[in-house]
Amino acid sequence: MNPKQTRTQCRALVILALAISPQFGCRDTPTAPGSTSPIIASESINSPGDSGSPETIFLAPLGPRHHPRGILDTTLAPSVSICRLDGDECSAGIMARFSSGNDADSTTRISVDQQAYSFSWKTRSITADTAIAYRITATLGDTTIGFTDFKIVDDGYIPPPLDTARYAFVSARNVLRVRFQIFLPPVTLTVISEPGVTGDLVSQTYTVRRGDRVTYNFAADSGYRNLLVTLDQSPIAKRGRVLMNESHVLVASADREAAVLPGDEWILRDARALLQAADKPRSAQRLLTKLEAMTDTAGILERLRRVELTILQRPSDAAALPQLDAALTGHVLEAGSGTGDFEPGSGGGGGGGGIATTVLVPLKSPDVPTGALAAARTTAPETVTIAYVNGILTTPLGALFAAHHVALIARGTRWGAAVPYEVKLMYNRSAMANETSAEDRCVLELGIKGDWLGLNSLPGEVARCLGSTEPRALAILTDFLEVGTQYSNVLKRTISTRPVDVDSIAAFTSRLRDSGRHVVFVMHSQGNLMVQQALSLLAARGQYSQPRDSTCIGGVALASPTSHAWPISSRHLRGLVVKGDIILSLGGNSFPQVGTPMSDSALAERTGSVRARIAGLASAAALRWALRLHGAVESYLEPAVMRERVEAALVSSYRSCALGEVRVTPQALELRTGGTGAFQAALLDMDGNDLDGRRGLIWRAESQTDWQRAVRVADDGVVSARYVGGTSVTASTRSMRGIGGVAVAPAPLAVSVNEKLSAEWMVLFLSTSQTVPIPPFAIPETSWGGGPCSENAEFTSNGRTGSFSKQCRGDYNVWTEPFPNAFTYTGAFFETGSTSALFTVSSLTASLHGWIGGPEPTLDLLPGPTPLDRIVLTASDKFGHLLARGIGCARGCKGWPPEP
Numbered sequence: 001m002n003p004k005q006t007r008t009q010c011r012a013l014v015i016l017a018l019a020i021s022p023q024f025g026c027r028d029t030p031t032a033p034g035s036t037s038p039i040i041a042s043e044s045i046n047s048p049g050d051s052g053s054p055e056t057i058f059l060a061p062l063g064p065r066h067h068p069r070g071i072l073d074t075t076l077a078p079s080v081s082i083c084r085l086d087g088d089e090c091s092a093g094i095m096a097r098f099s100s101g102n103d104a105d106s107t108t109r110i111s112v113d114q115q116a117y118s119f120s121w122k123t124r125s126i127t128a129d130t131a132i133a134y135r136i137t138a139t140l141g142d143t144t145i146g147f148t149d150f151k152i153v154d155d156g157y158i159p160p161p162l163d164t165a166r167y168a169f170v171s172a173r174n175v176l177r178v179r180f181q182i183f184l185p186p187v188t189l190t191v192i193s194e195p196g197v198t199g200d201l202v203s204q205t206y207t208v209r210r211g212d213r214v215t216y217n218f219a220a221d222s223g224y225r226n227l228l229v230t231l232d233q234s235p236i237a238k239r240g241r242v243l244m245n246e247s248h249v250l251v252a253s254a255d256r257e258a259a260v261l262p263g264d265e266w267i268l269r270d271a272r273a274l275l276q277a278a279d280k281p282r283s284a285q286r287l288l289t290k291l292e293a294m295t296d297t298a299g300i301l302e303r304l305r306r307v308e309l310t311i312l313q314r315p316s317d318a319a320a321l322p323q324l325d326a327a328l329t330g331h332v333l334e335a336g337s338g339t340g341d342f343e344p345g346s347g348g349g350g351g352g353g354g355i356a357t358t359v360l361v362p363l364k365s366p367d368v369p370t371g372a373l374a375a376a377r378t379t380a381p382e383t384v385t386i387a388y389v390n391g392i393l394t395t396p397l398g399a400l401f402a403a404h405h406v407a408l409i410a411r412g413t414r415w416g417a418a419v420p421y422e423v424k425l426m427y428n429r430s431a432m433a434n435e436t437s438a439e440d441r442c443v444l445e446l447g448i449k450g451d452w453l454g455l456n457s458l459p460g461e462v463a464r465c466l467g468s469t470e471p472r473a474l475a476i477l478t479d480f481l482e483v484g485t486q487y488s489n490v491l492k493r494t495i496s497t498r499p500v501d502v503d504s505i506a507a508f509t510s511r512l513r514d515s516g517r518h519v520v521f522v523m524h525s526q527g528n529l530m531v532q533q534a535l536s537l538l539a540a541r542g543q544y545s546q547p548r549d550s551t552c553i554g555g556v557a558l559a560s561p562t563s564h565a566w567p568i569s570s571r572h573l574r575g576l577v578v579k580g581d582i583i584l585s586l587g588g589n590s591f592p593q594v595g596t597p598m599s600d601s602a603l604a605e606r607t608g609s610v611r612a613r614i615a616g617l618a619s620a621a622a623l624r625w626a627l628r629l630h631g632a633v634e635s636y637l638e639p640a641v642m643r644e645r646v647e648a649a650l651v652s653s654y655r656s657c658a659l660g661e662v663r664v665t666p667q668a669l670e671l672r673t674g675g676t677g678a679f680q681a682a683l684l685d686m687d688g689n690d691l692d693g694r695r696g697l698i699w700r701a702e703s704q705t706d707w708q709r710a711v712r713v714a715d716d717g718v719v720s721a722r723y724v725g726g727t728s729v730t731a732s733t734r735s736m737r738g739i740g741g742v743a744v745a746p747a748p749l750a751v752s753v754n755e756k757l758s759a760e761w762m763v764l765f766l767s768t769s770q771t772v773p774i775p776p777f778a779i780p781e782t783s784w785g786g787g788p789c790s791e792n793a794e795f796t797s798n799g800r801t802g803s804f805s806k807q808c809r810g811d812y813n814v815w816t817e818p819f820p821n822a823f824t825y826t827g828a829f830f831e832t833g834s835t836s837a838l839f840t841v842s843s844l845t846a847s848l849h850g851w852i853g854g855p856e857p858t859l860d861l862l863p864g865p866t867p868l869d870r871i872v873l874t875a876s877d878k879f880g881h882l883l884a885r886g887i888g889c890a891r892g893c894k895g896w897p898p899e900p
Helices: 007-012 265-276 280-293 300-313 315-328 396-412 438-452 455-466 473-482 486-492 500-514 526-540 582-586 597-608 615-628 632-637 640-657 706-710
Strands: 055-058 079-086 096-100 109-113 116-122 134-140 143-153 167-171 175-184 187-193 197-199 204-208 213-220 228-231 234-236 239-243 248-253 332-339 384-389 420-426 518-524 553-558 573-578 659-665 668-672 676-678 680-685 698-701 711-713 718-721 725-732 737-745 752-767 792-797 800-815 824-831 839-843 847-854 868-876 882-889
Touching (some): 055 143, 134 175, 187 265, 197 248, 265 280, 315 396, 384 500, 384 640, 396 632, 420 500, 486 526, 500 518, 518 526, 573 632, 573 640, 659 725, 706 711, 711 725, 718 737, 824 847, 839 847
Parallel strands (some): 187 248, 518 553, 553 573, 659 737, 668 737
Antiparallel strands (some): 079 134, 197 213, 213 239, 228 248, 332 420, 676 718, 698 725, 792 800, 800 847, 824 839, 824 868
């Protein structure tokens, strides 16, 4: 169906097969007109209304483009109110109200145009203020159907990231045009009217508008009794109306299967509904979802097996299984999800799955670092998909139930870490396929229900299956397990010939890994061959390389035809086979054999009873036990000894796959400008062992601020110091990272200083009676060795008398070797004992000059200048970043603390 069909067209198609994928349906894509809002709002600002109400989507500028599921309805009469928020509630008083219909005037009327409801709110008097939020609430009668919160801001305002998750932001304007859409999700009514029931609804799936009422009326035919009508497993009257406020399954049944335990009748009815559903994958998913939600799981393996047996005993149900098998082929179904347990200390080795907090100790100064950044690591359990792949000797219901049991095992497993997991069924077409011979299918059914048959009846059942009195079932089962040439192809490591399900498994495995998930396969029987070929296919395409991949593939091989030619690394693969399993007749399985109470019983019955010496009974018993010992649920998932082994295999495979720690060494690195250093990253699994490959490891240097950009890090972890600063360096995988710290100190400069001290007499006062030009005044030479300058004198020369004061001067030439990339050199000149520079001088070259002099000529005896002692020379690049630093001493730098 075209997603843009109108609601009227959808309602005209009342009867709709569920073969359409769930992402398609009758709905409108919300229209997003141009917006003057400065940002794109988060989807979360489209807040839902009351439980079960229609879905309201506010369009731009109050909401983003959004794709709801459902039918667009423009025939409703919504109302809207606008209030100012006080926290998360409307403050007293409504600022504006708008309603539908002709009763409202043009300024408060909600109209419908371009598949959306709209109205205009005059906001001329409302000024931009980021501290004030408003809420628009849409209602239908007394039911709130949605709201959105927003703020009115100035153009160009950039909101904090946390605010964008809650508010829309609208530029101040005179009129705010609000547009929204209302969607009514479609619902389905799946009707199963079993033989012996007459009614006005036939067995099929109906698509119905939410809120409609569907009338039904059922009666039992002559010869049938115990008419039972249920709605979602709850008994209802034989006639009445169903309010379609959500999707329902209506089952009218005139009999019950005696083999189903009391209280489990709903499972049988749902299983039969699955056989008759138009959209079988969707119905199968619904059944798995209901099983997962069950709280009463006592004896669930036995109970589900009884349901499966009851289906097989009824000819009409058994005849529908091949169609279900074909419909589920290549599909992936959800069997459960959860988070594994976490017990401190239970992880062992290098990681128990906890979270180590990352602590960064910043430098005291970005200009003059005093230490390295402290380093830490961050760890968190990685997500995993447990993918169950069923074998060929199963029914579709048996595969669904087995996947449910795997989910129960995952739920009860002691992971030793808070592992986020999901369980999926990758359905592999079984021996129920249409091309399977009747003889083969009979043997399959015998294997499934054989333990419910009395031993004396087994020879007749075997003869019926094989058309003779000689049970040739072992040879037939060998043909099943090989699936033509697949078994030999696996051993030859060729994929040129393969079942179509191999490609489906490979494609879905790639999608899981692309999403960042590890995949641990739980494979039974021929499901092992399917995974072996699927992974070989991915490897041939370059999509599976353990040394290179960022996620890992593990496996738990149950009843595998072979333990050889596995693409999965031996460290991630665990294989189990039950003693006496018919799969061992192939001779290719050398995985550990596990004895169970069932295998002990089989051995006792085959060797220790009188009946075992009767040819027909012995052969039938051997066949029955060999088949039962091969069963996924009864033999591998139910016995306590096997469940414990499967749980341990799951945990071991995951923990050897999952990244437990990225360990960065050294933890702290100190460099000088222009220097280099190297970090190393060790990747450890959750047991503390080295992992294969690099898991997509990427090195990065943090650079939120300019001084943190002082460091560059290469792909191999080599760090180059550009200028003075410091930062943290991370070795990151898809889900985890290790952290090291880097501090960059200035490179050393070798500074040379030349000091030249001088002094001269400066005239203060002259006495003379002559009016002619004065000949040169003869002044005695003087000198200054760094002592006091507080000295004056009188001199007479050529008839003149003058008072003079000594003036001292110190000249300092400073130079160093040019430093790479230096643009400016700055010298800070210090007097002896002073902690503050007396003055600074800058130069574009590696040499500069500074001087000090005094006192000025005066009659007072003032002290002269103190000679300079220490010059700190720095080199900076053209952006002002500190590169190098050195100290020159004019007089030995006496009394100064040593440089670090």
